[in-house]
Amino acid sequence: MNYFVDFACRSLNKVGEELCGDKVEFFRTTDCVIAVLSDGLGSGVKANILATLSSKIAITMLKAGLSIDEVVDTMVHTLPVCQVRKLAYSTLTIVKIDVSNNVYVVEIDNPSVFFIRDGGVKPLESTERCINGRTIKESQFVLQEGDTLVLTSDGVIHAGVGTILNLGWSWPEVSCFLQSVIDEEKTAREITNLLLDVCSDLYVGQPGDDTTVATLKVMKPKWATLFAGPPQVKLEDQQVVKTLMKSSGKKIICGGTAANIVAREIGEEIQTSFDYIDPRFPPIASIRGIDLVTEGVLTIKGAVEILKDVQMNSRFEKLEEGHGAARLAKLLYEECTHIQLLIGRAINAAHQNPDFPKELSIKLRVIEELEEILIKVGKVVHIQYF
Known part of the structure; x- marks a missing residue:
């Protein structure tokens, strides 16, 4: 269109x-x-x-x-x-x-x-x-x-x-x-x-x-690009960061490893906050040139739950709570129409149940939930895996 x-x-x-x-x-x-x-x-x-x-x-x-x-x-x-x-x-x-x-x-x-x-x-x-x-x-x-x-x-x-x-x-x-x-x-x-x-x-x-x-x-479309998780192959670090930095609109990083990759590749420092607005979610950080830097799976999962509450129960006040999950949900819900997800497939051992196969990692399941709820609230979502 x-x-x-x-x-x-x-x-x-x-x-x-x-x-x-x-x-x-x-x-x-x-x-x-x-x-x-x-x-x-x-x-x-x-x-x-x-x-x-x-x-x-x-x-x-x-x-x-x-x-x-x-x-x-x-x-x-x-x-x-x-x-x-x-x-x-x-x-x-x-x-x-x-x-x-x-x-x-x-x-x-x-x-x-x-x-x-x-x-x-x-x-x-x-x-x-x-x-x-x-x-x-x-x-x-x-x-x-x-x-x-x-x-x-x-x-x-x-x-x-x-x-x-x-x-x-x-x-x-x-x-x-x-x-x-x-x-x-x-x-x-x-x-x-x-x-x-x-x-x-x-x-x-x-x-x-x-x-x-x-x-x-x-x-007119308003874009946001979200990078979460390191690529499976380290040689792709530079490519995913280049894709992120060249994208138009809002730039988001979810996860400490992803933040370190971006900071290293663009030569910037990560400024970490120690303000716990909500004990359920780690505090946010900042990198010059990036609109939002948060923790990974916990924050994305929290944003998914907030977006579901907004979509099903019109609980818009949850977008204003100020912690990392609320800020991520608010940005995705209010400030963009098109969302590009750059998702690294490297496995984080902390997220795995040894009885589950690799494709059922917590991270990838949470990303699938995020894509599903974003589509339900009317966004256009593109996913690229690395």
Whole structure:
């Protein structure tokens, strides 16, 4: 794709409910990006199941290359209209962006997508048609750098109804708010959090409906390169350091041996800190020209756990804890879109169980977990082994 599509989503559960009745699915390849937001009828377990089923059906079929007509037809036959309320069991908003930044938006009973370009909310030129009894709205256009798409469930436009606001927040008022806060520097996560925090305030901390925001923002890629572990062959030390130092964007080193290799090859000293912010993680160090230097496996594993908590539970405050794992997680989550991992395969005896084969080393398993969670939070990851 010509640009990177930054993505973030977050939900507020209806007060008293453990499960959210909205569901967001996101899929990225080198050729396309697909985002699906579904709002299940009602709330709680039933709504969660309906929304999950709807979003899973939609994204699985779209990933397989099936048309929106086939998706909607399957949805109609899988989730019929509620005979009591005469309402669909779930709603959908689908956004698909291809390699040329052509975007296709489908809206089925959800609030209209907010499209922000050049600081203003632009109305989407849409057409309506009927597929097997369901009316859908379709829009097609080409995205530009800086464009933002904000998808919402109806909990957003109804925020405050019956409490602070008689009739809720409304689409035009949400539109004005987004115009006032979105700028070039705001990430998808920041936009999502700003909007959802206002919704929470309007609900006085007790949401009357499941409330979900999903944001896609078109931007230039931001790179980070992480070097961890010495190469299997010592002669490759120089090559891996050269790759690290020539890379654009943020530069990260995880592990004492890796730090010593870099310091030796570039002729710099390692400055070690003795400030233990959290006893679970060794303190960070510094090397001139490197953005972050941390301990190895323990710190990476800690960063993985923080990123999982952010992804699953929206625990963003963990990114601000200041220790090495939090600083690593924050840099990878907030300050880059593309991540290159330079991983040495040399075996550290301290990380091995003698009953395990070499490929099951703790280090490599942790790196696999890191790659997996980074992809889940919307990053593009490349791994090179030495």
